[in-house]
Amino acid sequence: MSKVDTHRSSPGQARGMDRLFTPRSVAVVGASSNPAAIGGQPIKHLRDRNFAGALYPINPKYEEIAGLKCYPDLQALPEAPDLIVVAVAAHMVIDVIRQAGARGVPFAIVFSSGFAETGADGEQAQVALREAAAAAGVTVIGPNCQGLMNVADSIPVGFGEPYGLEYRRGAVSLSSQSGAFGNSLVMGLDDEGVGMRHYVSTGNEAMTTSLDCIEHFLCDPENHVVAGYVEGFRDAHRLRALGDLALKNETPLVFWKVGNTDAGAKAASSHTANLAGAFTYYEAAFRQYGIVGVNDVGDMADCVRALLTRRWPTGSGIAVVSVSGGAGIAMADRCSEMGIEIVQLQPATIEQLRPLLPSFASLSNPVDVTAGALADPESFANALRVVVKDPGVDMLGLCLAALAGKVAMTIATVIAEVSRETDVPIMVAWNPAKGRAVDAERTLEEAGIPRYSSPVRCARGFGALKHFGAARQRRLGRVGTGDWVAPVTMPDDAAAQALNEFDSKAFLARHGLPVTLESVVNSADEAVAAAGEIGYPVVMKILSSDIPHKSDAGGVRVGVATADAVRDTYEELAELPARIGGNVRFDGVLVQEMVHGGTEVILGAVNDPSFGPVVMFGAGGVYAEVFEDVAFRLAPLSREDAEEMVAETRISRILAGARGRPKGDVAALVDAIVQLSELAVAESGSFTEIDINPLLVLPEGHGARVVDAYVKRVRIPR
Numbered sequence: 001m002s003k004v005d006t007h008r009s010s011p012g013q014a015r016g017m018d019r020l021f022t023p024r025s026v027a028v029v030g031a032s033s034n035p036a037a038i039g040g041q042p043i044k045h046l047r048d049r050n051f052a053g054a055l056y057p058i059n060p061k062y063e064e065i066a067g068l069k070c071y072p073d074l075q076a077l078p079e080a081p082d083l084i085v086v087a088v089a090a091h092m093v094i095d096v097i098r099q100a101g102a103r104g105v106p107f108a109i110v111f112s113s114g115f116a117e118t119g120a121d122g123e124q125a126q127v128a129l130r131e132a133a134a135a136a137g138v139t140v141i142g143p144n145c146q147g148l149m150n151v152a153d154s155i156p157v158g159f160g161e162p163y164g165l166e167y168r169r170g171a172v173s174l175s176s177q178s179g180a181f182g183n184s185l186v187m188g189l190d191d192e193g194v195g196m197r198h199y200v201s202t203g204n205e206a207m208t209t210s211l212d213c214i215e216h217f218l219c220d221p222e223n224h225v226v227a228g229y230v231e232g233f234r235d236a237h238r239l240r241a242l243g244d245l246a247l248k249n250e251t252p253l254v255f256w257k258v259g260n261t262d263a264g265a266k267a268a269s270s271h272t273a274n275l276a277g278a279f280t281y282y283e284a285a286f287r288q289y290g291i292v293g294v295n296d297v298g299d300m301a302d303c304v305r306a307l308l309t310r311r312w313p314t315g316s317g318i319a320v321v322s323v324s325g326g327a328g329i330a331m332a333d334r335c336s337e338m339g340i341e342i343v344q345l346q347p348a349t350i351e352q353l354r355p356l357l358p359s360f361a362s363l364s365n366p367v368d369v370t371a372g373a374l375a376d377p378e379s380f381a382n383a384l385r386v387v388v389k390d391p392g393v394d395m396l397g398l399c400l401a402a403l404a405g406k407v408a409m410t411i412a413t414v415i416a417e418v419s420r421e422t423d424v425p426i427m428v429a430w431n432p433a434k435g436r437a438v439d440a441e442r443t444l445e446e447a448g449i450p451r452y453s454s455p456v457r458c459a460r461g462f463g464a465l466k467h468f469g470a471a472r473q474r475r476l477g478r479v480g481t482g483d484w485v486a487p488v489t490m491p492d493d494a495a496a497q498a499l500n501e502f503d504s505k506a507f508l509a510r511h512g513l514p515v516t517l518e519s520v521v522n523s524a525d526e527a528v529a530a531a532g533e534i535g536y537p538v539v540m541k542i543l544s545s546d547i548p549h550k551s552d553a554g555g556v557r558v559g560v561a562t563a564d565a566v567r568d569t570y571e572e573l574a575e576l577p578a579r580i581g582g583n584v585r586f587d588g589v590l591v592q593e594m595v596h597g598g599t600e601v602i603l604g605a606v607n608d609p610s611f612g613p614v615v616m617f618g619a620g621g622v623y624a625e626v627f628e629d630v631a632f633r634l635a636p637l638s639r640e641d642a643e644e645m646v647a648e649t650r651i652s653r654i655l656a657g658a659r660g661r662p663k664g665d666v667a668a669l670v671d672a673i674v675q676l677s678e679l680a681v682a683e684s685g686s687f688t689e690i691d692i693n694p695l696l697v698l699p700e701g702h703g704a705r706v707v708d709a710y711v712k713r714v715r716i717p718r
Contacts, residue, residue, distance in 0.1 A: 017216040020107045020139070021150045021198050023082035024053045026157060027074065027105075029096050030087035031057035033065050038111055039087035041159040042147070043068070048164060049154045056081060073099065080104035085147070085157060090114030090125060093143065094132045101136020108133070109157060110142035116204050117144055130206045145203025146179030149186065151196040152222070158201070162187055170195015171224035172304055173217040175210045177202055177231045185229055185256075185297055192301035194308075197223055211238045214253070218245050225307045227254045227300060236281070237612040240634055243289025247475045252307045252468045253291045256300055257282050281611045284632035288641060290471025292464045299460065305450040306461030311425040312469035313394035317343035318462060319387045320366035322399035323374065327455045328366035331397050331429060334459035340466050342366065343392035356383040374407055381414040388424045394469075395462055398428045399455050404436035412440035416447035425465055427451075429458040474640055496688045496712045498545040500587045504711040508692070511679035513672055515706040518592035524567040530591040537561040539594050542573045543587040548691075548710045553580060559594065566591070595705050599654050599664050600694035603672060605635070605680040607688050613680035617642075617673055619651040620694035635677040642673035655697060664697040668704040688712045 026046065032039035039059070043066050046055055057065040060072040071077055074084070074096075080103050086096050090112050100108055115126040126143070133140040141148070147158020149167075156163040162183035167190045174189070176182025179201040186199050198217065202210045211233055217226040226246070233239070246253045260279040286293045292307070294300040318340050322328030332342045342365050345353075350363045356379045362368040367387065373380050388396055403411060419426045427450045432441075444451050452458035499507065505515040519530035520543060531538045542555030550556050555576055557569045570589050577584040602620035607613050615637060618630030631645040646652050646666060655664035672695060680690070691710040698704060 017107075017139075017213070019082040020141070021148065021200075021216075022153055022155065023107070023157075025056065025079060025081040026051070026053065026083050026085065027056040027058055027071075027077060027081040028085045028087065029058045029074070030085075031059045031062070031065050031070060032087075033062055035066070038159045040065075041163065042085050042087075042157055045156040045158070045163045049156060051155060054079070054081070074103045074105065075099065077103070083107045083109065083157065086110040086112055086142075087159075088112060090122075090143070094125075094129055097129065097133050097138050097140065098136050100138045101133075105138060108138050108140050109145065109147055110140055110203070110206075111145065111147070111159060112142075113144045115143045115206065126204060126206045133207050140207040141200065142203040143206060144179075146183065146201040148198070148200040149196070150198055152198065168193070168195040170197060171222060171308060172196055172227060173198040173220070173223045173225075174227045174229070175200050175202060175213040175217070176229040177205070177210055178229055179203060182229050185300070188297035189227075189301055189304070192298065192305075194301050194304050205234070209233065209235050211235050211242060215242055215245070218242060218249060218251050218253075223251055224310060225252050225254060225304050227304060228256070230255050230257045230282075231259050232610075234610055236285070236608075236610040237634075239285040239289065239291070239611075243285060243291055244475065247290055247468075247472050250310060250312070250472070252464070253289075254294060254300055254303050254307065254464070255282075255286070255291055256294050256296075278608070278611075280632055281608060281614055281634070284614065285611075285634055287644075288471070288633055290468040292467055298457070302452065302457045302460045303464035305452075306425075306427060306464050307468060309425055309427075309448055309450065309465075311423060311465070312472050313425055313465055314469065314473060315392075315394040316466050316470065317341045317392045318395040318397055319343065319345065319390065319393045320397045320399065321384065321387060322366055322368055322401075323371050323403065324399055324401040325362065325366075325368040327399035327401055327429060328368055331399055331455035331459050332366045334456045335397070335462055338459065338463035338466070340395070340459075340462055341392075343390070345387070345390050346392065349386055349390040352386045353383055356380075356386065371401075374403070374411055377410050377414050380411065381418055384415070384418045385421065388418065388422045388426075393424065395465065396424055396426045397455075397458055397462060398426065398430075399458075400428060400430040402432055403430060404432040408432060408437040408440040409443065412437075412443040415449060416443055419447055419449055425462070427458050427461055429453075429455040474638075477640070496714055498548065499711045499713060500543050500545040501541065501550075501709060502543055502587070502590055503545075504690075504709040505706055507711050507713070508676075508679070508690075508706055508709055511682070512675045513679070513692075513706055514668075514704055515709075516592050516595060518590055520588045521570070521591055522588045524570040527566050527570040527589060527591055528563045531560070531563070531566045534591060534593050537594050538566070539592040540566065540569045540573060541590040541592065542576050543590045544577065544585050545587065546584045547580075550708075592707075595696050595698070595707060597662075598696040598698040598702075598704075599651070599661075600707075601651060601655075601669065601697055602630070603676050603690075603692040603695050605676055605687070605690040607680070607684055613677075613684050615645075615673065615677050615680060617645045618649055633677075635680040637674060637677040639670060639674055642670045642677070645673060646670065662699040665700050665703055666697070668702075669695070669697045672704055672706075686714050688714060 028042050030039040034040045035044040057070040062070040093112050116123045149156045151167045182201050200213050217223050292303050320328045320331050353363050357369050358372040429452050431453045502520050509515045521527040521530050537559045540557045547553050560569050573589045577586045600620040602618050604616040613635040615635050616632050629650045631648050633641050657663040689712045694707050696705045696707050
């Protein structure tokens with residue numbers, strides 16, 4: 001558990017943030033007469049933008065700042081402002097927040113540093129700040145943040161040169177857990193032609209988290225894409241509900257998640273005292289809920305611009321039409337790498353294209369129409385109409401190379417016309433010389449058709465569309481998966497207790513998972529009797545909660561075929577704890593049915609402090625840690641989620657009957673994954689980890705069996 005403040009805000013806390021981003025009045029506590037000082041910049045920036053509301057400097061040292069009356073404290077103001085900016089020393093912040101609560105101020109942005117980012121004393125101060133803000137009824141952004149920008153209404157409330165700049169307005173809002181780098185993201189997106197609506201720097205997130213702000217952005221119909229720079233979400237379990245909300249509202253989430261390596265995670269933690277979390281779980285959430293992951297500002301811009309079209313492909317097939325064979329191949333290669341299918345055009349489509357394109361054009365996908373096709377714009381337009389009507393085409397990528405001059409305007413007009421006639425997403429890779437196709441570029445922009453400087457960047461945009469579109473399709477067809485799950489906060493004196501294999505399996509069986517037939521014995525005679533009832537040959541194992549990996553300890557015997565062998569094996573296993581030493585607990589010997597055939601896989605679940613219950617599937621047995629062929633999802637899972645988990649692993653090829661092997665009972669495997677997911681949700685307050693290794697998937701129609709299992713349950717002292 002991280003040492004930082006582990007407060008988790010509940011879903012819905014973000015509602016009612018309108019006055020934070022569109023305040024009618026702003027007070028600056030710790031205002032400075034120096035416009036370059038941290039306490040002076042918000043006043044300067046707001047006045048430079050002709051802020052229409054009331055602006056109140058607060059500092060007992062001054063009577064006037066920048067031509068505005070300066071007040072000694074919040075109580076002296078003529079009204080309670082919608083928002084206060086706190087730019088005072090850390091030790092003064094809590095008192096200011098209490099005064100704000102008494103005055104009826106709803107929101108505060110705390111610039112002040114000196115909290116959790118500084119160490120143990122700062123952590124305690126941050127906890128005290130959160131508690132004071134909650135008691136005062138003041139929603140705090142920060143501390144240690146740089147502010148926010150309402151670009152749509154030209155209201156910058158922050159410090160730093162970027163807050164004094166003008167930005168293009170648009171339908172994208174951004175939350176950043178880094179102040180300075182978040183500012184550079186806003187500037188970078190602006191340079192890339194992306195218009196912003198709102199931006200917020202969340203700092204240490206003592207009270208209001210980045211996901212609170214993202215929830216607010218998702219509920220704002222003026223936002224068409226919501227982006228985030230993410231070091232780590234302490235309340236990451238909310239990604240379930242917010243990811244689903246994004247799909248429901250058709251407002252994609254685009255996250256640049258950093259801190260994904262050991263070094264990066266350490267740097268992220270020390271940077272903003274935030275918990276970076278396990279990137280594996282973030283990847284699972286991104287995949288499950290159509291959240292687009294990016295790793296650069298250009299990457300973010302490429303994805304955001306594609307998603308702003310709000311045209312969602314219903315499949316993953318693309319047709320690439322190019323005036324340059326090389327550009328078309330480059331786009332096709334990158335699309336293929338992202339799982340986008342370069343579809344084979346229907347024979348009827350190709351026959352319709354022949355009379356429309358030059359005889360030397362290549363009609364297979366990617367379609368190389370050559371520059372000669374542009375001499376007849378009407379035929380070119382009709383060719384595009386034919387391609388988008390092909391039943392396998394869900395997206396259309398156009399590569400126009402360096403097309404310029406009059407012909408560029410003509411072709412841009414044609415593309416805009418075709419786009420208006422279809423719902424198929426159309427995007428263009430086109431890099432004309434600067435100033436040589438201005439009107440044509442504007443024509444595409446007005447038609448809502450993204451233009452990229454390279455085929456590879458255009459393909460990345462298609463990847464974002466495919467990713468979100470696929471998640472949206474899954475949601476439309478998904479059967480409900482139950483309530484969203486928040487992690488259960490365990491008492492400090494709670495302890496995780498390992499169960500032995502028999503008790504672990506009993507726990508799983510109570511939730512419908514198929515376990516092997518077995519019996520616990522405490523003598524050689526009992527072992528022989530149990531083996532007779534189960535049927536020879538049997539498997540015999542040491543039973544001890546202190547030996548989770550029994551094979552490594554020599555505690556497993558397979559194929560025990562006679563009564564004498566059972567007796568001898570019992571005695572050997574019963575002596576094993578003494579040979580191991582160290583007060584290893586002996587719970588008896590497990591006599592188990594021997595299940596023949598099948599494919600070994602692993603199932604697991606963990607109850608992560610930030611994400612809540614997470615389910616894992618992959619190659620099992622001795623291969624589990626060797627190949628790391630695993631897939632993760634956040635519980636609860638739908639059946640479709642479970643099927644996708646299986647399909648994205650390499651072991652799925654074995655289960656499908658590779659190289660003459662019998663097909664595995666994948667339906668039974670999917671049942672087991674869903675049952676484990678339901679268990680993880682139902683028992684989220686009573687387990688920390690579950691390991692089923694192996695689950696034996698038998699040939700098709702014969703089901704699956706939990707052959708071995710290890711469960712850690714939480715014991716809370718009375």
